[in-house]
Amino acid sequence: MAMKSLHDLFVHTLRDIYHAEKQGLKAMRQMSRKVTSPELKSLLETHHEETEHQVEELEHVFESLSMRPRGTNCEAVHGLLEEARELMEEAADDRTRDAGIVAAVQAVEHYEIARYGTLVAWGEALGHSDAVEALRRIRDQEMATDQKLSELAEDTLNPAADTGEGEDGGATDGTAPTQVEAEAIEEETAEQDEPVDAMADVKENAELADAEQEDGEDEGVVDLGEERSGRSGKRGKGRGKRAA
Ligand SMILES: [Fe+2]
Ligand SMILES: [Fe+2]
Numbered sequence: 551m552a553m554k555s556l557h558d559l560f561v562h563t564l565r566d567i568y569h570a571e572k573q574g575l576k577a578m579r580q581m582s583r584k585v586t587s588p589e590l591k592s593l594l595e596t597h598h599e600e601t602e603h604q605v606e607e608l609e610h611v612f613e614s615l616s617m618r619p620r621g622t623n624c625e626a627v628h629g630l631l632e633e634a635r636e637l638m639e640e641a642a643d644d645r646t647r648d649a650g651i652v653a654a655v656q657a658v659e660h661y662e663i664a665r666y667g668t669l670v671a672w673g674e675a676l677g678h679s680d681a682v683e684a685l686r687r688i689r690d691q692e693m694a695t696d697q698k699l700s701e702l703a704e705d706t707l708n709p710a711a712d713t714g715e716g717e718d719g720g721a722t723d724g725t726a727p728t729q730v731e732a733e734a735i736e737e738e739t740a741e742q743d744e745p746v747d748a749m750a751d752v753k754e755n756a757e758l759a760d761a762e763q764e765d766g767e768d769e770g771v772v773d774l775g776e777e778r779s780g781r782s783g784k785r786g787k788g789r790g791k792r793a794a
Pocket of ligand 2: 574597
């Protein structure tokens with residue numbers, strides 16, 4: 551859609567966040583299945599419920615503007631959730647995965663906070679007072695969730711996660727490595743610094759970009775974890791829906 555006015559920007563962003571929330575719903579469910587910490591699981595489940603209400607609230611916002619609720623592909627959230635999926639696959643143990651999941655969810659929350667902040671400001675400028683009230687309520691919920699995630703990470707999850715010091719530096723007691731250990735670290739680092747096949751990265755990125763292109767835009771969701779193999783088929787179904 552051509553964006554000629556603040557109204558057009560407002561509608562586009564509303565559709566973007568509507569799509570992002572629906573993606574978030576499925577992602578949160580998948581993440582909470584992988585979570586070990588009961589506190590984190592409960593936090594994700596609570597926010598899943600909140601998000602279901604947010605989707606309904608957004609539908610009312612569309613209705614208050616005499617519009618049919620509709621999403622438009624949100625590449626930013628697709629990217630954030632793709633990163634979350636990779637992280638969940640790569641985390642070597644449960645506590646590391648929990649700490650990583652918090653960071654991934656917070657990245658999405660921060661995106662949402664930014665979007666709702668913009669929508670509140672634009673809604674005010676456009677005089678959509680009912681919409682502004684709902685959007686502000688949702689933004690506050692995202693901010694509270696972000697805050698709770700920070701507290702949980704700082705108080706419980708980060709201290710519980712393996713710091714990795716034992717493997718590399720031999721400095722698990724908090725002291726600096728000895729001369730012998732320092733030399734060993736230096737050797738190990740030198741090995742890791744060996745040139746890598748830079749073209750392999752370029753090729754891989756190009757393939758990923760192609761895959762994204764094929765997926766196109768739709769109102770589908772990114773699958774995390776096990777369901778990944780079916781992803782491009784699902785995401786492709788609504789290709790070309792964005793219009794007007
Ligand atoms: Fe949300
Ligand atoms: Fe959220």
